[in-house]
Amino acid sequence: DAGVIQSPRHEVTEMGQEVTLRCKPISGHNSLFWYRQTMMRGLELLIYFNNNVPIDDSGMPEDRFSAKMPNASFSTLKIQPSEPRDSAVYFCASSFGLAGGLGELFFGEGSRLTVL
Amino acid sequence: GIQVEQSPPDLILQEGANSTLRCNFSDSVNNLQWFHQNPWGQLINLFYIPSGTKQNGRLSATTVATERYSLLYISSSQTTDSGVYFCAVDNTNAGKSTFGDGTTLTVKP
Numbered sequence: 001d002a003g004v005i006q007s008p009r010h011e012v013t014e015m016g017q018e019v020t021l022r023c024k025p026i027s028g029h030n031s032l033f034w035y036r037q038t039m040m041r042g043l044e045l046l047i048y049f050n051n052n053v054p055i056d057d058s059g060m061p062e063d064r065f066s067a068k069m070p071n072a073s074f075s076t077l078k079i080q081p082s083e084p085r086d087s088a089v090y091f092c093a094s095s096f097g098l099a100g101g102l103g104e105l106f107f108g109e110g111s112r113l114t115v116l
Numbered sequence: 117g118i119q120v121e122q123s124p125p126d127l128i129l130q131e132g133a134n135s136t137l138r139c140n141f142s143d144s145v146n147n148l149q150w151f152h153q154n155p156w157g158q159l160i161n162l163f164y165i166p167s168g169t170k171q172n173g174r175l176s177a178t179t180v181a182t183e184r185y186s187l188l189y190i191s192s193s194q195t196t197d198s199g200v201y202f203c204a205v206d207n208t209n210a211g212k213s214t215f216g217d218g219t220t221l222t223v224k225p
Binding site: 107 | 146147149151157158159164202204206212213214215217
Protein backbone atom coordinates (compact mmCIF):
# COMPACT_ATOMS: atom_id res chain seq x y z
CA ASP A 1 0.00 0.00 0.00
CA ALA A 2 1.20 3.52 -0.77
CA GLY A 3 0.34 4.83 2.68
CA VAL A 4 -1.53 8.04 3.42
CA ILE A 5 -1.09 10.48 0.56
CA GLN A 6 -1.31 14.23 1.05
CA SER A 7 -1.16 17.10 -1.40
CA PRO A 8 0.24 19.60 -1.85
CA ARG A 9 3.45 19.01 0.10
CA HIS A 10 4.14 22.72 0.23
CA GLU A 11 1.85 25.69 -0.25
CA VAL A 12 2.72 29.36 -0.09
CA THR A 13 -0.18 31.76 -0.39
CA GLU A 14 -1.17 35.28 0.49
CA MET A 15 -3.46 36.30 3.29
CA GLY A 16 -7.10 36.15 2.26
CA GLN A 17 -6.68 33.39 -0.29
CA GLU A 18 -8.47 30.06 -0.11
CA VAL A 19 -6.36 27.01 0.67
CA THR A 20 -7.42 23.42 0.03
CA LEU A 21 -5.42 20.49 1.40
CA ARG A 22 -6.13 16.96 0.22
CA CYS A 23 -5.75 13.53 1.71
CA LYS A 24 -6.12 9.97 0.47
CA PRO A 25 -6.22 7.51 3.39
CA ILE A 26 -4.95 3.96 3.34
CA SER A 27 -7.40 1.68 1.56
CA GLY A 28 -9.64 -0.18 4.01
CA HIS A 29 -9.16 2.26 6.87
CA ASN A 30 -12.37 3.58 8.41
CA SER A 31 -11.11 6.60 10.37
CA LEU A 32 -9.41 9.74 9.09
CA PHE A 33 -7.83 12.51 11.11
CA TRP A 34 -6.58 16.03 10.37
CA TYR A 35 -3.85 17.35 12.66
CA ARG A 36 -2.01 20.67 12.72
CA GLN A 37 1.54 21.02 14.05
CA THR A 38 3.19 24.26 15.14
CA MET A 39 6.14 24.98 17.38
CA MET A 40 3.93 26.78 19.87
CA ARG A 41 1.04 24.33 20.12
CA GLY A 42 2.53 20.99 19.11
CA LEU A 43 0.27 18.44 17.43
CA GLU A 44 -3.40 19.40 17.59
CA LEU A 45 -6.30 17.27 16.38
CA LEU A 46 -8.55 19.42 14.22
CA ILE A 47 -11.23 16.94 13.17
CA TYR A 48 -11.73 13.26 12.67
CA PHE A 49 -14.11 11.16 10.60
CA ASN A 50 -15.35 7.65 11.11
CA ASN A 51 -16.91 5.90 8.11
CA ASN A 52 -16.88 9.28 6.31
CA VAL A 53 -18.92 10.98 9.05
CA PRO A 54 -17.39 13.82 11.11
CA ILE A 55 -17.27 12.63 14.72
CA ASP A 56 -15.38 15.37 16.53
CA ASP A 57 -14.64 18.79 15.07
CA SER A 58 -14.03 20.52 18.39
CA GLY A 59 -10.45 21.20 17.40
CA MET A 60 -11.34 23.22 14.32
CA PRO A 61 -10.14 26.70 15.28
CA GLU A 62 -12.91 28.75 13.71
CA ASP A 63 -15.42 28.99 10.93
CA ARG A 64 -12.71 29.72 8.40
CA PHE A 65 -11.80 26.03 8.59
CA SER A 66 -13.94 23.31 7.07
CA ALA A 67 -13.37 19.64 6.27
CA LYS A 68 -15.18 17.14 4.12
CA MET A 69 -14.97 13.46 3.40
CA PRO A 70 -17.20 12.74 0.40
CA ASN A 71 -16.10 9.11 0.18
CA ALA A 72 -13.86 6.58 1.89
CA SER A 73 -10.83 7.44 -0.23
CA PHE A 74 -10.71 11.23 -0.14
CA SER A 75 -10.86 14.13 2.29
CA THR A 76 -10.23 17.86 2.08
CA LEU A 77 -9.38 20.53 4.62
CA LYS A 78 -10.21 24.03 3.47
CA ILE A 79 -9.21 27.38 4.93
CA GLN A 80 -11.07 30.41 3.64
CA PRO A 81 -9.88 33.11 4.03
CA SER A 82 -6.38 32.15 5.12
CA GLU A 83 -4.41 34.19 7.67
CA PRO A 84 -0.68 34.25 8.58
CA ARG A 85 -1.43 32.49 11.90
CA ASP A 86 -2.66 29.47 9.92
CA SER A 87 0.93 28.78 8.83
CA ALA A 88 1.74 25.28 10.05
CA VAL A 89 2.26 21.71 8.92
CA TYR A 90 -1.05 19.94 8.41
CA PHE A 91 -1.01 16.17 8.75
CA CYS A 92 -3.61 13.67 7.68
CA ALA A 93 -3.71 10.25 9.34
CA SER A 94 -5.87 7.17 8.95
CA SER A 95 -6.58 4.03 10.93
CA PHE A 96 -8.76 0.96 11.05
CA GLY A 97 -10.56 0.88 14.39
CA LEU A 98 -12.90 -1.61 15.95
CA ALA A 99 -15.43 -0.93 18.70
CA GLY A 100 -13.77 0.80 21.65
CA GLY A 101 -10.66 1.95 19.87
CA LEU A 102 -9.33 3.96 16.97
CA GLY A 103 -6.69 1.48 15.86
CA GLU A 104 -3.12 2.16 14.81
CA LEU A 105 -2.61 5.61 13.29
CA PHE A 106 -0.61 6.05 10.10
CA PHE A 107 0.40 9.56 9.06
CA GLY A 108 0.95 11.16 5.70
CA GLU A 109 4.04 13.26 5.05
CA GLY A 110 2.21 16.50 5.79
CA SER A 111 1.39 19.70 3.92
CA ARG A 112 3.51 22.68 4.92
CA LEU A 113 1.42 25.84 4.62
CA THR A 114 2.87 29.33 4.65
CA VAL A 115 0.48 32.27 4.58
CA LEU A 116 2.18 35.59 3.85
CA GLY B 117 -9.77 14.57 28.81
CA ILE B 118 -6.86 12.22 29.15
CA GLN B 119 -3.50 13.79 30.02
CA VAL B 120 -0.23 12.56 28.52
CA GLU B 121 3.14 13.54 29.97
CA GLN B 122 6.46 12.64 28.40
CA SER B 123 9.86 12.83 30.00
CA PRO B 124 12.49 14.02 29.67
CA PRO B 125 11.59 16.89 27.36
CA ASP B 126 15.10 16.96 25.92
CA LEU B 127 17.88 14.40 25.82
CA ILE B 128 21.39 14.64 24.40
CA LEU B 129 23.41 11.46 23.95
CA GLN B 130 26.72 10.40 22.59
CA GLU B 131 26.49 7.86 19.79
CA GLY B 132 26.44 4.35 21.21
CA ALA B 133 24.72 5.28 24.48
CA ASN B 134 21.42 3.81 25.67
CA SER B 135 18.35 5.78 26.72
CA THR B 136 14.88 5.40 28.20
CA LEU B 137 11.96 7.66 27.37
CA ARG B 138 8.85 7.69 29.49
CA CYS B 139 5.16 8.34 28.80
CA ASN B 140 2.66 8.71 31.66
CA PHE B 141 -1.09 8.88 31.05
CA SER B 142 -3.94 9.80 33.34
CA ASP B 143 -6.60 7.22 32.44
CA SER B 144 -6.98 3.70 31.13
CA VAL B 145 -6.27 3.44 27.42
CA ASN B 146 -7.34 1.28 24.50
CA ASN B 147 -4.33 2.11 22.38
CA LEU B 148 -0.85 3.52 22.84
CA GLN B 149 1.59 4.32 20.08
CA TRP B 150 5.15 5.59 19.91
CA PHE B 151 6.19 7.71 16.93
CA HIS B 152 9.48 9.14 15.77
CA GLN B 153 9.39 12.48 13.98
CA ASN B 154 12.61 12.70 12.01
CA PRO B 155 14.40 15.95 11.15
CA TRP B 156 12.50 16.04 7.84
CA GLY B 157 9.19 16.13 9.71
CA GLN B 158 7.95 12.65 8.90
CA LEU B 159 6.00 10.86 11.64
CA ILE B 160 7.11 7.26 11.66
CA ASN B 161 5.32 4.50 13.55
CA LEU B 162 7.58 2.75 16.03
CA PHE B 163 5.26 0.69 18.21
CA TYR B 164 1.56 0.04 18.66
CA ILE B 165 1.60 -1.20 22.24
CA PRO B 166 -1.45 -0.81 24.51
CA SER B 167 0.12 -3.36 26.87
CA GLY B 168 3.10 -5.68 27.15
CA THR B 169 6.53 -5.53 25.57
CA LYS B 170 7.66 -5.38 21.96
CA GLN B 171 11.08 -5.20 20.35
CA ASN B 172 12.21 -4.05 16.94
CA GLY B 173 15.96 -4.11 16.44
CA ARG B 174 17.65 -1.64 18.78
CA LEU B 175 14.31 -0.29 19.98
CA SER B 176 11.91 -1.82 22.46
CA ALA B 177 8.84 -0.63 24.32
CA THR B 178 6.97 -1.68 27.41
CA THR B 179 3.52 -0.54 28.49
CA VAL B 180 2.25 -1.22 32.00
CA ALA B 181 -1.39 -0.33 31.53
CA THR B 182 -2.37 -0.92 35.17
CA GLU B 183 0.21 1.67 36.28
CA ARG B 184 -0.49 4.00 33.36
CA TYR B 185 2.92 4.37 31.82
CA SER B 186 4.96 3.26 28.86
CA LEU B 187 8.72 3.20 28.29
CA LEU B 188 10.66 3.38 25.06
CA TYR B 189 14.20 1.99 25.14
CA ILE B 190 16.81 2.92 22.58
CA SER B 191 20.03 0.94 22.71
CA SER B 192 23.33 1.73 21.00
CA SER B 193 21.95 5.03 19.74
CA GLN B 194 22.88 6.33 16.30
CA THR B 195 22.79 9.84 14.87
CA THR B 196 19.81 8.79 12.75
CA ASP B 197 17.83 8.28 15.97
CA SER B 198 17.76 12.06 16.44
CA GLY B 199 14.37 13.73 16.31
CA VAL B 200 11.27 13.97 18.44
CA TYR B 201 9.63 10.94 20.01
CA PHE B 202 5.89 11.17 20.63
CA CYS B 203 3.59 9.01 22.66
CA ALA B 204 -0.11 8.98 21.71
CA VAL B 205 -3.00 7.34 23.54
CA ASP B 206 -6.73 6.97 23.11
CA ASN B 207 -9.56 5.53 25.13
CA THR B 208 -13.28 5.10 24.76
CA ASN B 209 -14.04 8.19 26.86
CA ALA B 210 -11.75 10.45 24.87
CA GLY B 211 -12.83 9.08 21.52
CA LYS B 212 -9.68 10.45 19.93
CA SER B 213 -5.91 10.19 20.16
CA THR B 214 -4.06 12.51 22.52
CA PHE B 215 -0.38 13.24 21.96
CA GLY B 216 2.23 14.09 24.52
CA ASP B 217 4.54 17.06 23.97
CA GLY B 218 7.36 14.77 22.89
CA THR B 219 10.97 14.11 23.85
CA THR B 220 13.57 15.76 21.64
CA LEU B 221 16.55 13.44 21.24
CA THR B 222 19.89 14.58 19.87
CA VAL B 223 22.54 11.95 19.25
CA LYS B 224 26.02 13.35 18.72
CA PRO B 225 28.70 11.53 16.72
